[in-house]
Amino acid sequence: MNAPEAGSGPADYHIEPAALGDLRAVYRLERVIFPLDAYSYFDLLLLLFWPGTVVLKYVAPDGALAGFAAGAPPRHDRYGWIITLGISPDHQRRGLGRRLLAACESQLDAACIRLTVRASNMPAIRLYEATGYQFVTRRPGYYRDGEAGLIMEKCLDDEPDQDR
Numbered sequence: 001m002n003a004p005e006a007g008s009g010p011a012d013y014h015i016e017p018a019a020l021g022d023l024r025a026v027y028r029l030e031r032v033i034f035p036l037d038a039y040s041y042f043d044l045l046l047l048l049f050w051p052g053t054v055v056l057k058y059v060a061p062d063g064a065l066a067g068f069a070a071g072a073p074p075r076h077d078r079y080g081w082i083i084t085l086g087i088s089p090d091h092q093r094r095g096l097g098r099r100l101l102a103a104c105e106s107q108l109d110a111a112c113i114r115l116t117v118r119a120s121n122m123p124a125i126r127l128y129e130a131t132g133y134q135f136v137t138r139r140p141g142y143y144r145d146g147e148a149g150l151i152m153e154k155c156l157d158d159e160p161d162q163d164r
């Protein structure tokens with residue numbers, strides 16, 4: 001992954017639907033940012049083609065993949081789910097994660113959105129708290145290595161006024 005051009009800001013990046021041609025780059029990114037839980041090629045293929053799933057990518061000024069997110073719309077209940085969200089380490093702390101999350105949420109058309117995050121993943125937990133998610137419950141041993149997962153939720157009515 002290439003380092004971003006000096007001085008480039010969020011406005012120089014753009015969000016697009018991800019497609020089959022992004023599979024290899026998304027797989028590579030997943031393995032960098034989720035060393036313990038990366039989705040397999042097959043999982044990613046399913047995500048890209050599963051009906052109704054929202055799959056978005058963040059494209060850097062040089063055309064490289066800077067981030068990826070996927071979400072599932074409500075099916076038999078009122079909850080949409082953020083399935084995955086990640087920004088390449090070279091492009092983190094520029095406001096991209098916040099923007100990609102918001103784009104994914106807005107396409108889910110859900111009254112409430114839930115997600116699961118590793119209990120130790122403070123950058124992600126801070127992001128979710130800063131964008132209006134609240135702790136719902138803890139799932140001990142949720143991840144393959146035994147770490148607990150935290151379920152967090154945001155309902156449209158709860159949204160804080162801090163869209164920066």
Ligand SMILES: CC(C)(COP(=O)(O)OP(=O)(O)OC[C@H]1O[C@@H](n2cnc3c(N)ncnc32)[C@H](O)[C@@H]1OP(=O)(O)O)[C@@H](O)C(=O)NCCC(=O)NCCS
Nearest residue numbers: 033085086087092093094095096097098117123124126127
């Ligand atoms: C979590 C992640 C998506 C954040 O992406 P990002 O583009 O760096 O985040 P942003 O720049 O939009 O930051 C938004 C807010 O999130 C919080 N945040 C992000 N990274 C943080 C960090 N390293 N430490 C503390 N807070 C952090 C802050 O509240 C930040 O707001 P601020 O910059 O005004 O302080 C990114 O760190 C990542 O891809 N991590 C690896 C994959 C992952 O854990 N995904 C989530 C799985 S549930």
